Each structure stands twice: as structure tokens, then as C-alpha cells.
Amino acid sequence: METKILWLLPLSPLVAFALIVLFAHRNRALSHTLAILSVVLSWAGSMFVFWRALQVGAEHLAEEPFHSVINWLPIGNGFFRLGVQLDPLAAIVLFFVAWTIVMIFIYSVGYHNFGQPEGDHDEKGLPPHGATVEHNGHKHKVPSIEPMYSRFFAFVSLFAFGMYLLVVSDNLLTLFAGWEIMGLCSFLLIGFWFKKPSARDAAIKAFMTTRVGDVFMLLGIAYLYTQVGSLRYADIFNPETLHHLATHPAPVLGMSAAGLIGLLLFIGTVGKSAQWPLHVWLPDAMEGPTPVSAMIHAATMVSAGVYLTIRIFPLLAAAGHETAFTSPMPIIAFIGAFTALFAATIAVAQNDIKRVLAYSTISQLGYMVAAVGIGAYVAAAFHLVTHAFFKALLFLGSGSVIHGMEHGVLHTGQHIDPQNMYNMGGLRRKMPITFWTFLIGGFALSGFPVVTAGFWSKDEILSEAFGLGHMGVFWTLAIAAFLTAFYTMRQITLTFLGRPRTEAAAHAHETPLTMTGPLMVLAVFAVAFGWLGVPEHFPILGHMLPAWFQEWVGATFHGIVPEHGELTFSYFPLTVSLVVALGGLLVGWLVYRGVQRADQPDPLERVLGPIYGLLENKYYFDELYTYLLVKPAYWFGAVFTFRWMDRTLIDNNLHAIAYLSWRLGNFLRNRIDLPIVNGLGDAIAEGTKGAGRLLRVVQSGRVQHYMLMALVNAAALLALVYYFVARS
């Protein structure tokens, strides 16, 4: 039963995708109905499976997951087997994936202005510019519906397919397939408005950058396959295989096979989860529609990277355990922590509401990676889930804000950027639901004590880092957390508090229920989910609430990964996290409450001076890559490959060959074809004609002549028969 449903989970979005593309693309209502129906089905299935998993219980489920396998790909001996599997980790991921996807699908309906009139001069490939409507006497502009409405839902359905596939797959290959499908959808959706050059470039950039990671990931998979002969988790993550891998030396870097594989796969994660140094694509990815940013680039796809890292944690752990070889763990921890801080600093200086969130996403992912790096994979999973919820919430909220702003812009006709936070302000009265939900999300992100989910997960990571004695990681993350709280508060203040700084902001108003509804649902999770993971040593609450999440996910690799001893609870990390969270929020509010005008410079500029510019320009990483990679690549392509190889070498050879064959052809035609073949053909034709002219006489049209011939033949035949048969 459960396995059957597991098989079906990815299927319904795929079917929806096919149906929309093939049949429903003319009918918007039908398209989004199909898409939402499909994901709701998957959602229901996921919930059922999750409920069954709860009934089974974590340990038991970890012992024998829901599992089903079929033969897929014939290989040398036997088959490559394709299967689905659900263990506690996958179950928990499935849970938040299902919820966020459904929410975002519903949200998209409102976001793309379903039910609004067609735009005056909208065209496919550009965001809608708004439509003029006649309303009791005077005409005014309102948002217009997305021209490529159906296409959007087709793409996101395909994406949902990829995500579900990744989650339920029981081996790395199908996981990789889903991974790549999501990559494709990400590309398509970032470039959804393909007539905007910025969107086009962003799409290409995202695709290329993630490719880099994926290639390494594929290498890792291949290496793993050569080592183990199978890609199924069950075959890989058992002690003897891990031991073999961990003790078997790899050719490079003095690493063990396990270490190398882990590292390669982790590079895939770096690409997907936009870790330094492959983080550059994520901020630009904000060119896509906001639901896409929320789903792909905050909740699910980028989380998939972290999910993979947690998935392969036993490998890393084993590699880290074998002291004979260099361990990948420190690298991971370093990259994670560094990314967290680095992205947070950039986020401080961004004015685009979505870009801020993008960088905060990067930094939060850094948190998780760092957590894995220090071996706290449970904390990482915890933060993964909570972050998925509140970051999706924040993105959707920002989308709602932008939407309201666009409404205002259309209303007033001002030409201002509706995403720039400096153009906002005082929106809390205009759009209360958005404000409160956004507030909840923001507090969760900045780890507002006790009530929010973010607090628990982040505190978990910090305390683990502290407890395991990774002080560098601990302090880095602490600073990052402070910055997080700071820029979150900055964002809230600039957006919602104070009074409107522009006409548009003054005329913005609340978005429809299809958008606010998901906000509220997600807000509930952003608050409540944290209480599932209260560590049991936590004062007061720890005794009231069971640390359900830790037990649940912890059971996944129980007995596979080396257990570290029980952590002694200490108040130090707790106090630190309290201080950084609250302090960050407070400072943020203090600094930014005084902003009055849209065009006034950022208060920090005075404080930081040139550094602010550095931050504002993201440490010039894009430029750096442009000079280091892009330009050489262009040069290589244009000059070396094109001009030298192609033009000079290959083309000339080709021309020579062509010329020769041309001459040969001429020779064949004039010397052989014309005289011999054609001559022969003509001769045959002429001969036939002549023969016909001769034989035509036979066609006398007289019955008797025909019969005469027939009988002559008969006589001849008879003579033969007589001669050969009858006489003997």
C-alpha cells in the first residue's frame, strides 16, 4: 500500500504537466486546476504515507523502510533496479515538501493575477504591464493576467515531479535524475520572462553554475558505482561497505574513497545549494517569478542539496572517522560557515527585498552545511525543515508586498522599482495579513527566542557546534546569526514600519486570499514546527515537550554512523544565540526606523564607508568570475575553437575533402554515369520500345489469335509432359 502510493507520488504532477502541455494550454482555469489537483493528490498521498510512517515508528522504519524495487535498466549482468524508499529522513523531507509545494501552487494563482483582464500591450516573455479598465466613469490601470499562465503551471508541475522523485528515490541515480529535472525547471522558470535580457542571463548563469557542481556530483556517483557496484542507499550505507570505502585509498589528495566520493557529491551540493564559491547564481535567480523564488530557490530545490549531504552523511562520517586519510568534514564545515557569514554580510547591504532574502537563504544553507560538517546532521535536518517553511513564507510575503506595490505603481503611474525597500514603508496598515505573517517569518529567520521555529533549530546547531568543540564554526555562525537578525529587522522596518515614502506605497493594498491564505498556513508551521524539536535538556520546556524530531531523524542512521557521546547542556550557546538574535533585531530597528525619504543613503554607509560599497557589490564576485572564467571561456570559444580550430583547421580540411569529392563526382558523371549507366538505361528503354513495336502485332484484338497462342503453348507443354512423364 504505502509503496504503491510512493510510486504514485511523483506521477500525478508529471501527468498534469503532460496534460497541460498537450491539451489544456489554451484554458487557464483548466491548467491551474489540473496542476493544483495533481499536487493536492500528491500531498494527500504524502500525508497518508507520513501518517503510516508515524504509526510504524522511527526505529522500525529505519530498520526496514517502505521499499519497493523494479527492474529498470538492463546492464551487463542483470538489471539496474529502480525503486522507491521512505525512511525517517525522507519522510520528514516529504512532509515539508508536500506542504510547501501545495501552498506555493495555490499562491501562484493569485500571484499571476488569475481573473484579471488581459493586458493592454502584454506580450509573451515579459511580465504583465497592467490593463486599463473602465470603472464607473473614469478609467484606471489594474494588474493584468500573466500571458504565459498555463506554461508556468506546466513548468512548476514538472518541477514538482522532479522534487518528489528525488525524495522518494531509493538510489543515487534516480535522485540525480530528479536533481537534473529540477535544474532544468529552475533554468526554464528563472528565464520565464525570456524577453528580459537580465532574466535570460540569469537563467543561463544559474544553469551553468549548477552544471559545474553537477558534473562533479556525477563523477562522484560514477566513482561510487565503480567501488560498490550499486547505487542503492541500502547497499551503500551498511557498515561493511562503508568500512571498505573508508579504508580504500583514493588516487588524489590522499583521501579515502569515501572521502573523495563524499567530497565530489558535496560539490554537487555546493552548486545546488549555492554555497561559496558557486553561490553567484542564486541572487540573480530572483529574476524569475516570486513563487519560483520561494519554491525552487528557498524551500525545495536548494534544500535538496542539503538533503543530499545529509543523505550521504554516513559516508562522510565514515571518512572522517578514518584518521589515516584526510577527512572531507572540515572542508564542508568551513565552506558552510564561511558561506553563512559571507552571504549574511552581503545581505546587509542589499536594497532589493528579494535579493536580501536570496542572500539570507544562502547564509542559512551555509548554516545547515556547516552543521553537517561538524557532524550535527540532525540539527541540519531540523534547520532544513524549519528554514524551508519560514523562508518560503518570507518569499511569498515579499511577493505579496511586491504585488501590492505594483498595484500602487499601476494606480499612481509612478516609475519606481516596486522591489526596492526604500520605496516602501508603512505597508503594515495597507496589507496587515502580509505584515503579520512576514513578521512571524522574519522573527523565525532571525531566531526570535522560544516562540519561533528558527530559534530552536539555530540554537540546536549552535549548541552542537559548541558542544562538539568547533569554536571557529561556533563564533562564525554566531556572528552570522547576529547579522541575520540585523538585516531581517532592517527589511521589516524599511518595508512595513514608518510611513509610506512613495505614492505607490501609499496606494498599495492587500493581496487576494489565494496569496494570503498560504501565507497564514505557512506562518503556523513557521511557529509551531520548532516545538517538535525542543532538546530534552532545555530548561522547563525540555521536560514538557519531547524532543521528537531528534529521535525521529536520529533513528535514520542509527547504528550506521559513529555516535558521539551525549552532549552536556550548557547555557553559554543558549545565551549567545539569545543575545545575537535579540540584539540584531534591536540594532536593526534602531538604525533603520529613522529612514524618511526614498532617495536618502543607507545609514550604514556613513559607518562602514568603502566596505559598504564592497558589500553592496557582493565582494565583486560576479566581476571576478567574469574576468576569471567567462571572458577566458569566450576567448576560448571565439578565438581558439572557432577561429583557429574550426575556421582554419577543420574548415580547410573539409574544403579540401569537398573539392576532391566534387572532382571525383564530375569524373564519375562524365566518364561513367553518362556514357555507361545512362547509355545502358537508354538502350534498355529503346530495346523495350522496339520489342513492344515488334510484339504489338500479337495484340490483334481477335479472340481467336489469343486462343491460338494459348493452345500452342498448351501443346508445347503437353509435348514436354509427354516426353518426360507419360513415355517413361
Add this chain to the structure above:
Amino acid sequence: MVPLSWYLIVAALLFGIGVYGVLARKNAVAILIGLELMFNAVLVNVLAFWRYLQPTGTAGLVFAVVIFAVAAAEVAVGLALFIAVYRRFGSSDVDDINLLKW
């Protein structure tokens, strides 16, 4: 009793004569006459074989009956055609009827 081969030879001669008639005559009806002769030769053959090889069976007789039917049909259609052709061409000479000439 007369040997079988006598009947067969008579039939063969009859057949030959019929063939000549069919091939050499001008008039369509004359051709039909030749055809009838050939039919009769066949009939004689059939019955002779029946009598000499399987006198207690009925196969030969049935064969003959069917041949009768065929002959009757053939003559009916043939003469109808002949009449039609005669009305159309005002002649019963098959040498004049060569619409199928090249």
C-alpha cells in the same frame, strides 16, 4: 467390351476437331459450335473414365452434370453476346470485332 482407349481416342479426335473449329471459323456461332464439340469430348472422357475406373461411384456422373450446367450457361451468355454484337456491329464475323487491337 470396347477398350477404354478407344473412347479416349475418339474424344481426343473430337476435341481436336473442336479446337480447329474454334480457331479457324469466322462466325461467332460457328466458334460456339466448336466449343460445344470440345465440351462433348470432355464429357465422353469423363464418362468413359467413370465407366471403366469407378463404375459404382457417382463422381464421374456428377462431374458430367456440372459440365452440362456450365455448357448451358456458356451457350446462353455466348449467344446473348453474339446477338448484342450482331446488333451493334451488324456483323457476326469476329474478324470485324477487334476493338482491343493495339
Add this chain to the structure above:
Amino acid sequence: MVTTFVFVLTAAVMLVAALIAVLKDNLVHAAMGLVVTLFGTAVLFVLLESYFLAVAQVVIYVGAIAILIVFSIMLTRRVGAHWGRQTNATWPWALLTAGVLTVLFALMVRGWDPDAVLPAAAGVPEDITARLGAALVDPNGYVVPFEVASVLLLAALIGAVYVAWGGRKAEKETQG
């Protein structure tokens, strides 16, 4: 002895009549030759002890076919008109072919040893006609050929009528 005599006589008459039928320019005489040949065939049938078929031969051939032939000859002949030559240009070839065929047939049947022991001795059963009738309508016998033959006859009938009348219509059109 007598049967042999009768056979030889009949055969001779038949063949002569057949020659008349194919050689004579006067088509009516030719038709008469045909009639005689048909009678001869009937006699041969009697000698072969298939009385039913002998009579049927007379009924069908003499009574129907021959009459039709004579009829159509007379229809298309003006009374007392000159017949003209009735053999076409290719008659030597026809003669050659017919001769070769006949000779070959004769050569082949010569293979039948006159004194060969044949089942003929068994003789024809008394109720052969009844048997024939039974066989013609017996599902295990020859009912299918029989029915097919009858259908063929019907088709021929209809076709003949159609062709003849169509010819008349065509004539009207050509004249009118």
C-alpha cells in the same frame, strides 16, 4: 461384338458430323452436324450404360443448346443469302495446332493397355441414377457443386437477358 460394331459406327458418324460442323460454310448444315454429333455422344453414353446422362444430353444439348444455336444463326442470316467463306486467315495455324494437340492426346491415351484389367468388370449398379440423385443433394456428397452450378445457371440467365436487351437498346440509340 454388337456393342463394338455400334461403337465404331457411332464414332465414325460422330466424327464425320463433327467435321461437317467445323468445315461446312453453310452454318445451318454445320449446326446440323453438331446436332448429329451430340446424338452420337448420347449413344456413346448409352454404350457406357449411363442412360440418364444420355437422355439428359439429348434434352440439354439437342433440345436447348442446338436449337438456340440454329435459332441465332437463322436470326442473323438473311434467307438464301450467300454464305461466303467461313474460315479466317489463320486457319493453317489452327489446323496445325489442333493436329498437334490431337496427336499428342492420342499418343498419351495409347498408353492405356486395351487388355488392362479395369474395375469395369464390376458393372454399373441398377440404381445408379438414384444414387446420382442422392449424391447431388447429399451434404456429404456433391450438394455444394450442384448448388453452385445452379447459381451459375441463374447468373447466366440474367446476364444473357441483360446483354441481349442492352444490345437492343444500344441499337436503338445508334439508330435514333
Add this chain to the structure above:
Amino acid sequence: MAFLQDPTIVVEWLRQLFLGWGLSPSLASLLLYVVGALALATGPLLWVIFLIWFERKAVARIQDRLGPNRVGPYGLLQPFADVLKLLTKEDIIPAKADKVLYWMAPILSLAGVLLLWPAIPLGKGIGGNVNVAVLYLVAVGTLSTFAILIAGWSANNKYALLGAFRTVAQMISYEVPIVLALLVPVLLARSMNLQDIVAAQDVWFVVAAPLAALIFFIASIAEVGRTPFDLLEAESEIIAGFHIEYSGMKFAMFFAGEFLHAFTTGVLGAVLFFGGWRGPGAEAYPLLGLFYLWLKAFLLYFVIVWIRGSFPRVRIDHLLDFTWKFLTPLALVVLMVTALLDKALAAAGPWARALGLLVANGLIWLVVQRWLRGVEKRLEPPMVAQPGQYPVARYTPPEPQAAEGD
């Protein structure tokens, strides 16, 4: 007296005689055949002479005349006088006639009639005992058609040809109901052998199959070509038809042939439907059976003459319509009904069968009557050839200029 018991002893005696002369048995039997044939041919031919006288007398009476009464008592010798006259008459052959056929025709016509006799059972053990006699009758019947056709054509005379064509049309048409009607007795007797048919008539078939008898009778008259169906020699239309050019002995042959044919029809009717030679004591004394047969045949012949005297001649298209549209369908119906009913009543005794079939025939006849009434009503006013459309034209040969083709 033995001769009365069994006339065939004559045959035995003759055979012994021939063998005594030292002839081989087969040759002897051959000779016997010849003798028998001669006897069978002579008897009827002589009988015809009386028939001619009788008919002339009878018709004369019907027409309120005296008829021949000069030559001999009651003019009994008149036919002999006619024969003498015909024999001494000059025999004219038209210049452009086809000699051979012109000769052949009369012989054929007479032969066609005479050939009917061998199949007829004259008495118990006397006369024909042919396996497929009925079929044989049909076969031979075609000969006379031939004769007339040839006669009409060879005379090279338009009227003769017209008569010939009429004849062929008429005879071929009437063959059909005759054959169908003949099948009914065959059916009832389960045999084609006339002897068996006669033997089967414990109850005369005329009782069991009156309609078949009627059809056979009418169609036979047409076959013979007597009034009211004497279109082939309709003096008033085509002067004497096919034998217009014939004279002398040849004409006599046609003449005799016709009369004899009429009487033969009577004989056949008697054999097929009136119990043939059967009668009181016929078993014991076969010659008595011969007498009974003759009696019945003669009565039927008288009816034919009677009809001739009483009916006008029908028109050719009526003639053909009558056979194709009335006799043939009726005959078919009768045949089917008889077959089914006979099968159904197979168990019952001869009388029960006969009565059942009689009732069935009666019912059929009632239906036919009703139908005929309807036809009559629809055909008012009575059928007269309208000027402009002569139905006869359907049967005339194409005009000579149509034949100019060759």
C-alpha cells in the same frame, strides 16, 4: 390361350427361330430389336389413317356439317383416297430451298412422334420399360421442334420462317410447364419408369393431381400445336406457316405427324394420369390392358378434337403470357405443394393420400380463381391490340436490312 396370358412368348418364339437359323445370340437380339421397332412404327401410322377420318367427322359434326361421306361407308375410305392423291401429286421443291434440310424436316417431324412410343407401356410386360422414360419423352419432344424449325427455314420463305420462329418460341415456352407437370406423377410414383408409374396408380393420379393433369393436357395441346394454339400454321395470318411450301408426301408426313402427335398426347395423358393399361382383368390378360389404354387415349383424343372444334385461336402474345405468367407459376406451386403434402402423407394409405392431395389442389384452384378474377377486373377493357403497338413485334426476327451487315 397362353398368348393371351403372356404375349411376350412371341418374342421368345422369334428368338428361337433366328437362333435356329444359326445366328449369333447378340445378332438375334439385334434383329429382334429391328422387328420390334418396325412393329411399333407401323401400328400407329396405320392408326393415324382412321384418326384423320374421325377428326374430320367429329369437327364436321361440331360445325354442323356432314364431313366426309362419299368414299366408302360413312366416308371411311376417304383417308386412303387422300393418301393416294398425295402420293401421286407432283413433289415441288423451291428453287432456293436448302435441299438437304428440306428433305430432312418431314422425316424428323414424324420420327419425333414415333420415337415417343417405345417408352410407352402398352400392357403388363408389354411395351416400353425404360428407366428414365419421362425424361426420354421430353428429350424426344424436342425433335419435332427441330423438324419445324428446319422446315420453316429451309423452305426459304418468309411466312415459313415466321411460322418456324413462332413455333420455336411457343414450343420452348410450353416445354417448361410440361416438364413441371410431368414431375408430379414421377413424384407420386417415386420413379421415372412409366411402367412403375402405371403400377403405382392404384388410385389414378388424376385424382391426386388434377391440376397437374390439366396443365399437362393444355400444354401438350400447345406443344402439338393444335387449336386453340395452332399459331404455327395460322392460315389467316401466315398461310399454313412452316409447311407452306411443302406438298405431296412430305406434307402428308407433317400432317400424319401432327395427328399422331395429338393421339400420342392422349396416350401419354392416359398413362400418366389415368392409370395407363390398368383396368379390370388387365393383370391377367395384358391385351385387355392394351385395349383399356387405347380406350382412355381415344377419349382424351376426342376431348382434344372437341376443343379444336369449340375454341377460337388465341393471339401469340396471349399464348406466351399464358404459359409464362400462368401455367408455369401454377405448375411450380402445384409441384411444391404436392411434394410437401406427399411427404407428409407418406404413411397414409393410397386413398387417403389421394384425397388429401385432391383437397390441396382444390384449395390451390380456389386461390387461383380469386386471383384470376382480380386480373380480369384489372384487364378491362378486353385485350385488343392497340394500333401502333403490336405485341407480335416482340417475336419477329430483325428486318432484312439489319442483316445487311455482312
